[in-house]
Amino acid sequence: MAHEVKVPTLGESVAEATVGEWLKQPGDAVAVDEPIASLETDKVAVEVPSPVAGVLQEHSVAVGDTVEVGALLAVIEEGATGGASGEEADRAKEQREEGQEKREDSAASPAKQETSEAAYDAAQSLSPAVRRAVLEHGVDPSTIKGTGKDGRLTKEDVVKAAEAKKDGGGSVADAAPQQARQIDAGAQGDGGTSGRNEERVKMTRMRQTIAKRLKGAQDNAALLTTFNDCDMSAVIEARTKYKDLFAKKHDIRLGFMGFFAKAACLALKDVPAANAYIEGDDIVYHDYVDISVAVSAPNGLVVPVIRDADKKGFARIEKDIADFGSRAKEGTLTMEDMKGGTFTISNGGVFGSLMSTPIINPPQSAVLGLHRIEDRPVVVDGEIVIRPMMYLALSYDHRLIDGREAVTALKIIKEAIEDPTRMLIDL
CATH class of the missing domain: 2.40.50.100 (RNA polymerase II/Efflux pump adaptor protein, barrel-sandwich hybrid domain)
Structure with a gap:
């Protein structure tokens, strides 16, 4: 039936x-x-x-x-079992044969044809982001072991395979699949030399939405960013001292995000405008803190939400973040995971960013940007010392948040990170 x-x-x-x-x-x-x-x-x-x-x-x-x-x-x-038969099998065969003919027409040489066919066949079960990575790096997806859900390939798997191929002396460019659109420089009158490739890929719905929302944030909000720097010595010392006990008791690694999430909760309590948003002619305030955490996924940036972060401890926050990161990589985050959010934290430091001006996540009115930690000379008690420093950035909607409030909120976060005891005694 x-x-x-x-x-x-x-x-x-x-x-x-x-x-x-x-x-x-x-x-x-x-x-x-x-x-x-x-x-x-x-x-x-x-x-x-x-x-x-x-x-x-x-x-x-x-x-x-x-x-x-x-x-x-x-x-x-x-109710049918096993492989298809009859019309279904014939239809599947026709589709495979049609794809085979297209690949044969586009192949430039037997060697490249083999690579192209293997990549094409394996690509049928790849996500758009992984498929594009395969094309960009010229690797055969059928030879890569996937680390995603049910053994599926992730973009990271493809990148690692391409890097390994380079280290082994092979040329990734030599194996580029023939599905990429090639521009023949000879057609431009250069004597027949070719080699520059170009690929046109339709934006995913998620990427289109990201583009619209970010542009909308620029168009509708009065964006401004305030900066500060933060001495990470105390947090690093606390992590070093307690990381083993923390992992043993809670079965999760003690990271930096838990500290910043709790510090942000202190700041948002004292500066409620940073935890509010504009709706029409009204300002909507929240008596809770739901922190959106920017996470990199194969198809783009996603922002799952830590619910009631102000009521959660470090372990619960770190577990939520680890779960979000794992599910973002596997592509299993749900709409409910990203619904709402009153404030966002974005950590560009994991990619090596020194400083940035993060953009708010509408309808929220503020976002905290974290950056890489690096040893820098600073003056402490009249002496120049080397300390692990991080630049902090708070972008905010100036229609709702005054400069004094934004600076105050960022200063509270800085002080809480430099003296974590403040987070325990609510200062």
Whole structure:
């Protein structure tokens, strides 16, 4: 019996999504609840599970199509087992043969054809970000061991494989897949020399949304950034002294983010405007702190939320952050994970950033930017000493937050980090 698979409910106020990739092809056997497709919404990638066991009969939409909630995605022949037969198998065969012909037409040489075909076949189960990384680095995805969910490849896996290939003396450029669009310099009259490649990739729905929201923040808010620097000696000393006991008791690593999250809670309590937002002609204040933590995911930056951070201890905050990071890498964050948030912390220091002007996450009115720690000469008690220093940046909506309030909030965070005891006695 044929069973229709439709676009599921995607979350509050989310009415449509883009088909990111098909995880199962026509003719493939599927089990109950096994993911068959990945849909990209404004914030997350959502996997669509099969409601029945059987064989995937056909795709009703293609990768890149926009689909609404309730739209038909695929048809599954319920109860069938093993490989497909009949029309389903013929259709799958035709699709493979068509792809084979396209690859043969584009191959420049037998050696490159082999690489291209292997990359093409393996790429059918890759996410858009991983697929693009494969094309950029010219690696064969079928030879890489995935570290993501269910052994799937991540962008980091591809980058590491490319670096290993370089270290081994191979040329990544020599193995570039033929799917990349090549510009023939000879056509421009240079005597037939070629080599410069160009690739056009459609923006994912998530990247489009990020672009719109960030541009909207610039257009609608009066953005300003205030800076300070922070001596990290006390926090580093505390981590060094207690990290083993902390890990043993809580089964989680003691990081820096817990300190900054708790310090931010102190600042937002004393400067409530930094934990508020503008709605029409009103200012909406919160008596709680939900901290959005900027996390890098394969498809772009996501901001899952630590709920009630002001009421949580260091261990719970660190566990939440570790869970967010792991699920962002696997692409399993949900809409609920990123809903709301009253204040954001973005740590560019993990990528080596010395200083930046972070942009607010609408409708929030402030964001704290963290940066790399480096030894710098500073004056303490009239003497020049070397201390581990970090630049802090607080970007804020000047329509709501005055300069004095912004400077005060950042100063409270700085003082709490330089003297962590303040966080224990609420100073």
